[in-house]
Amino acid sequence: MKALVVLGAADGALSTYRIAAEMGYRTIAVDRSAAAPGVAVADEYLPLSTRDADGILRALASRGDLAGVIAPCSDIALPTLLQLTRALGLPVHLSETAVRASVDKTVLRGMLDRLGVSSYRWIEGHDPREIASRARGLRFPLVVKPADAQGGRGVTRCESPEQVPAAAQAAKERAYGGGIMVEEEIRGTHCGCECIIEGGRVVFMAMTRRTLSPPPLTLTTAHAMPTGLPPKVERACRRLVNRVCGLLGYRRGPLNLDLVITPGGEPYLIELGVRTGGNGIDDLTRICHGVDPVRAAVRAAVGEPFELRPHEPRPVMWQVLAAEQAGRLVSVSGVERARALPGVAELVILARPGQQARPYGEVSDKLGWVVLRGDSVAALDAASEAVARTLRFTVASHVLH
Ligand SMILES: Nc1ncnc2c1ncn2[C@@H]1O[C@H](COP(=O)(O)OP(=O)(O)O)[C@@H](O)[C@H]1O
Ligand SMILES: [Mg+2]
Structure with a gap:
């Protein structure tokens, strides 16, 4: 074997x-x-x-x-x-450039700027005070982030210059190499994009519409698939990804991207990784399109051909489960009843009673997740509300000293 x-x-x-x-x-x-x-x-x-x-x-x-x-x-x-x-x-299946652009966001931004694609103003540095001072020259709101972390760790949205020093310090603490980036915020619809690349081009693409946690954080709390965006916008995204693959010299395998689509329908690439995405995106893609990106990624890793037979998209949604307040988790109730609700495709509970819980501020605060499916977006929303009514994380907020 x-x-x-x-x-x-x-x-x-x-x-x-x-x-x-x-x-x-x-x-x-x-x-x-x-x-x-x-x-x-x-x-x-x-x-x-x-x-x-x-x-x-x-x-x-x-x-x-x-x-x-x-x-x-x-x-x-x-x-x-x-x-x-x-x-x-x-x-x-990796090129040196593809690896560097995945690991270090400054490398990707520099490449896109040179190409004049998805280009917007940004700065980088290692000193939080110095970068906060230079950030005053950019257009607010800004997104401050580590140059090389992931999972939204140390990423903060800043509305005003006063917020930048603390955000830059937080980004530095999360950066593996100590690099801080400050970017002008692109406003629009936040999307995830899971692709399979063959011969340097997209042979399969699945986009999600992401829901973000309230500012100043930018954590993804839900992914919905399909996005409901017009087909011409998804075609523009595909063209962008093809160009980026050319730029990276990336020939074959998985590719996960974060995009923001402006109200005018123009896609901006925020970041990418030549790997599969997390956050249940594999389950969503399989249920929605009938293509499993993880299976494709294993095939790429062992050098086998892909077998991609997508079907018509079926609405599906992934949602984070988290506590509403901080404290010790006393109990998790209603799990089996929630699992049996119509539209619940999967319900995973990571939480253990006795652990500390807090509202979703870091990916590690996730107490579990649910995957919902339905015939329409309205059916997904109804299923989501039913889960919220049924599942209960009880937290003891009075900590004894
Ligand atoms: N310049 C930007 N404009 C708009 N949104 C952004 C920008 N930079 C980051 N974001 C939002 O914050 C999220 C997290 O930032 P990202 O660069 O993807 O960091 P991470 O690697 O931690 O996921 C992005 O997926 C996007 O939703
Ligand atoms: Mg990201």
Whole structure:
């Protein structure tokens, strides 16, 4: 049996372990945390950081059973993915440029500016005070973010110059390399975009309409698919992604992007990663279009052909479940009743009574998620309201000292 090396074992990677096993591969989980959920479902475990390419190489170099390497939902592991596939002679689908543009947002922005595509004003720096002073020259509102983090960590929307120093400090604390970016905000509809690339072009694209948490945060609290955007807007997005693939020299595999569509229908690329997306986007894409991007990503990793047979889109939505107030989680009730509601395709509870809970301010505050399906957007909304009425996270807000 051939083995697939999976870089990262966080909950976003679970579907990759499951699908690789269904496709007949042994899975080797690489994660520095033995408690990461993917470790329990993998066939083997390497307790190493996904950034420790040399260590992973030493552990695997003598094996003759490796089919490929994959880094689900994680930009941070992409340099390791590139190094391992090259050194081990496994199917390589990443270019150096594609990796750099995924990991470091300043690299992507610089490339897009040179091309004159999706270009808007932005600055970068390492000193929060200095960057806050330069940010006064930009048009507010601004988005302040780490140059190289993900999952909305350290990303803050600033309405006025007074908010920028604290936001820049928060971004710096979350940045792996200490780099801070300040960008002018593009106003419009926030979208996610999950693509499969073959021959340097989009062969499949699924867009979601994202709901964001209230300002100053920019966390995604829901994804709805299809977007309801006019077909010509989705065609413009596809043209943009094709150009970007050319720019990156990216030939084959998964590609996840964040876009903002202006009221005039022009797409702006905010960021990308040459990997599958998280936040249940794989489930949504499978239910909505009948194409599983995780399966396609595994096929790319092992060098097999894609099998893409999309059907007509079926409305589906992913929603974060989180506590309404901070405190110790006493109980989670109504789970089975909520699961049985019409329109509930999947309900995952990550929360354990006794843990600390708080309103959604970080991806790690997620207590679970629900996937809803229906014949129309109205049916999805009705299902969402029914879940909210049925499911209860009870929190004890009085902490005893
Ligand atoms: N310049 C911008 N204009 C409008 N929205 C933005 C901008 N930058 C970021 N955002 C919003 O914030 C979200 C998080 O920022 P992003 O750069 O994607 O960071 P992360 O890598 O943490 O996801 C984006 O998906 C988008 O919704
Ligand atoms: Mg993002």
